[in-house]
Amino acid sequence: MTDASQTAVAARPLRRDAERNRKRILASAAVLFAERGVDIGLDDVARHAGVGVGTVYRRFPDRETLIDELLDEKTARVESLAREALGADDPWSGFAGFLEQALELHAEDRSLKQALLVPTRGKERLAAARARIEPLVAELATRAQDAGELRPDFRFEDLPLLVEMVAAVSDATHETEPGLWRRYARLVIDGLATSRTGPGDLGADALDREHLVDALCTSARER
């Protein structure tokens, strides 16, 4: 893979001011995408970066180019998480640990879900990242199942929808109670284990009624 600053191969380097603006745009997009997802107005990105809209659209002909460039660093973190997990001693803690860490990345960055899960998002780079990650998690799941710890009726195709589920919680509550998703992640992971006994510990407390109302209103407003 060549240097990250040259999108097209052997493109003539940008003028100094142009390169500076390009960096600013990427930095602003990273912040805003993480916070509000990849479908925000590029006008907002331009304003945040202190450049005109025209500049954004000139540098990134469409939203997907911008996404492709921005998110491939983030997906690389998911990939290395999966590789580490494959090296873990215990197959179950490898699998469950990976899942929890991946969910943490999703909770911190809304755009990650859209980039990793939606196959039409981004361009070649993102597609390649997805293709690298998939066999890794499939292997993680198989090992945990062979060890008898992950329920046998789980299939690795379930993962995107599990992410979708927990992400629905973090989207709804990240303003009100940013760590609450862990409670529901724990619940899901408990449901994935072959067996379980005893009271368990969901970790983070449930929301009280007042905060719950806040959260549901906020998430409905955001939509």
Place this chain on the structure above:
Amino acid sequence: MTDASQTAVAARPLRRDAERNRKRILASAAVLFAERGVDIGLDDVARHAGVGVGTVYRRFPDRETLIDELLDEKTARVESLAREALGADDPWSGFAGFLEQALELHAEDRSLKQALLVPTRGKERLAAARARIEPLVAELATRAQDAGELRPDFRFEDLPLLVEMVAAVSDATHETEPGLWRRYARLVIDGLATSRTGPGDLGADALDREHLVDALCTSARER
């Protein structure tokens, strides 16, 4: 509670043609809300009902009035589900059965989630319905916990977010594989039980890769 056709008390009855149009609007809104949620354009409702936009806005001064009127029948079904469940012999199957049936209603009707969960949606009627339902499910949960079958760290305030989670799956897949939500509902319910052993049975098969791709694209497009 007085007759459903008089929104305001003692309002003079509508002219015959007006009443007919009102019914048509409600019927169309029921169909479209269930399919696409309560935030669709009221222009669409008007077109579907075969009336002009003006007619819709004259009869229902704002969206919330329409929602309030439409959804209180649906919420009544949730309420009676909860009452039935309280009469069940086994506290756990009462709780779990209620949850699964409630999730089924949510899977069939997107607007239900918005009406029941978001406290700012609708007007007095819906608020009253929410207030009636809450203590019922709290009691269901308490009984199941006292019987030692529902994990003790569950709190009934978790329910809205559990609904949110499973609804995220049905929203994503209701076009591609309408029954798939059951698989994930089962998983969550398994996670809620105090203990569980053996392979379990998630019911509906996971999506194969092709359908999964379809589902994720569709849900992203809809958003």
Place this chain on the structure above:
DNA sequence: GTTGAAGCGGAGGCAACTCTCCGCTTGGCG
């Protein structure tokens, strides 16, 4: 310093959506 290509900003076109307004139509009472 001069010059032209590269780059810039933001006005404005276009599309989707919500809701209002007003001239025409119609039901039903006397």
Place this chain on the structure above:
DNA sequence: CGCCAAGCGGAGAGTTGCCTCCGCTTCAAC
């Protein structure tokens, strides 16, 4: 039947969000 209050439809105003275009500015090569 004749009348008019009640009702109707849909044009269009106001808004928001995406993206294009073009006249002006700036860089950097010479």
